[in-house]
Amino acid sequence: MNLTTFIIVSVIKTVIALFVLLTAVAYSVWLERKVVGHIQNRWGPTRVGPFGLLQPLADGAKFLFKEDLIPPHVYKPLYIAAPMLAVMFALTSISVIPIGNVVTIGNIKTPLQITDVNIGLLIVLGITSLGVYGVALAGWSSNSKYSLLGGLRASAQMVSYEISLGLSLVGVLILAGSFSLRAIVDAQAGTFWGFIPRWNIFQGQIIAFFIYLTAAYAETNRVPFDLPEAETELVAGYHTEYSAMKFAMFFMAEYANMITVACLASLLFLGGWHGPLFGPPLLQAILPVFWFGLRVFMFLFIYIWVRGTLPRFRYDQLMAFGWKFLLPMAIANLVITALIVAIRS
Amino acid sequence: MLHLVLFLIFGAICVAGAVNLLVQRHPINSALSLVAVMASLAVEYLLLGAEFVAAVQVIVYAGAIMVLFVFVIMLLNAGEEARTGGSRVAILFGIPGMLAGSLLVAWVLITHSGTQEVSAGALPGPPREIANLLFHDFLLPFEVTSVLVLIAIMGAVVLAARPESIEQQKREG
Incomplete structure (x- = not known):
């Protein structure tokens, strides 16, 4: 492939990818409102369209045309940069x-992803670990007590749960022997x-799967770990002082993160796009994408289901759970997986 | 060619971030400049073909350590620093010292290094090679470092624990 075609x-x-992701973000908001409802x-x-399907468009238009308030007491450069960082x-x-x-169209052969790098998983982890800046800076630069508390909670929570999240993935890495998501x-x-698929969840990584899922809920600030935006005590947390499109950007970032987490869970634990293939060649080419989308949808649905069901943790419970339960479990899982792989080889 | 252009761009960002770190008066701006320095260093590593080191640089420094820096600045609610105009000692000894130091480093680099440039892939970069070096060739230094880190963690626990809570734990048991 020469440079121009590349x-x-x-x-x-x-x-x-951007179009699909943004559409998915808009419609996961719709799905959440519908399912929680x-x-x-x-x-x-x-009201808007059949089953309210056009609601995301109406909301988007509303966010764009709303007055963009910037409170006088904020630290302006970072106040403006924070939502951009979060969504970026x-x-x-x-x-x-x-x-x-990998698909072949004409004589061009390309994987169904923007780029296939051999440290793919590390790149995702690196970018999500930077995502905390958007939240933390929003909280700090708003110069308001609710925002500051929300920002502090978010950064403490994300740093704490990132460790369990990372450790829960190491077992998968040991089994696969690669950082590349495709591998x-x-x-x-x-x-x-x-008949039992060789997904990692059936290869003894089921504990890691639940550790990952729990830590991921905390990473994305979702119920039951949504203390950074706890309505009953912090108004809206780190985005209290934001309005119009800037607020919508935090919203988009949260849902995009949820989708990334759901994608990673499907790829790492549930066998990615593997599933039964049948029918004509065109159907066989589309089916893997469909199976993958189905898994991602399932994870998003569980996210919403959990939100509709569980109450919020108390802050000390959150920290104790993360450090005293999740982290030791993740380390134990890692040691056992490493032992089994060492004995088997 | 593309490598050189990218190297120059991110090298410039790195140096500009480092200068900005010193010039800024607000701690949070300084901390964010340091994040920019770390991130552009990661890109430089990437250009050398050390993708694993680059990713670790971002995850550990930009994503964990600097987040804690920002966290502490937020927690202490540190305000803008006053400018002192520099101390006389710094002007008398600092500037000549810095000049002498950079001259020495430049001289050593020019006389003792080879003339060929480091190309991508010439040094160990992929995770597998790094792991081999770390857990095979340099296993003992690696393990000793982990003990060092453990000591630091224990020190932090001892320093951070309030005397009352230790007393209480002793009483309970």
């Missing part, structure tokens, strides 16, 4: 996420005894 293919893939025995959005890091991490096999998915192809 650039054209990359630009096309980037545009498609039904859990609470009400309808959710119904949230959208960048999708760049190394693969969504399907990790390829290592999960096939089945045990013909």
Whole structure:
């Protein structure tokens, strides 16, 4: 592939990935309102379009045309930069996420992801670890007590749970022997005894899976770990002083992070895009993407389900759970996995 | 060619961030400049083909250590620093010392290094090679360093623990 085709293919893939991601963000907000509505025995959005399907567009238009208030007491450069940072890091991490096999269109062969790097997982972890700056700086630069407390809680929580999150992934890395997300998915192809798929969750990583899921909820500041934006005590937490599109950017960042986390969970533990293939060649090419999308949808649904069901942790419970339970479990899982792999080889 | 252009761009960002770190009066701006320095250093590592080191640089320094810096600045609510105009000692000894130091470093680099430039992939970069070096060739230094880190953690616990809470724990048991 020469340079020109490389650039054209990359630009096309980037545009498609961004479009799909932003649409997914908009419609996961719709899905959340709808599902939480039904859990609470009400309808959710119904007025704009059939089943309220055009609600995200209406909301987007509203955010764009609302007055953009900047309170006089904020530290302006960082106040403006913070939502941009949050949404930038949230959208960048999708760049190394693969969504399907390598496809051949004409004489161009390209993987279904923006770029396949051999340290893909580390890049996602690096970008999400930078994502905390958006939240922390928003809290600090707003110069308001609610925002500051929200920002402090968010950074403490994200730094604490990042350790368990990272350690829970090491078991998967040991099994696959690579940082490349594509290689990790390829290592999960096939089945045990013909019917149990060789997903990492069935290769003894089930504890790691639940540690990852719990830590990921805390990383994305979602219920039951949504203390940084606890409405009952902090108004809205770190984005209390934000309005219009700047507020919407934090919202987008949160949902984009949820989608990234769901993608990673599917890739690392549930075999990525592996699933039954049948039908004509075109269907066979599309099915892996469909199976992957189905898994991501399932994770998003569980996110919303948890939000509709669980109450919020108390702050000391949050810290004690992260450091005294999740971290030792993650280390124990890592040691046991390493031992098993060492004995087997 | 592209490598050189990227090297120059991110080298410039790195130096500008380092200068900005010293010039800024507000601690949080200084901390963020340091984040920019770390991130552009990571890009430089990437250009040398050391992708694992680059990723670790971002995760550990920019993503963990600097977050704690920012956290502490937020927690203490540190305000703007006053400018003192520099001390006389710093002007008398600092500037000549800095000049002499940089001359020495430049001289050593020019006389003792080879003339060929380091190209991408010439040094160990992939995770597997790094792991081999770390856990095979340099296993003992690595383990000794981990003991060092453990000592530092224990020191932090001892310093941070309030005497009353230790007394209480003794009484309980």
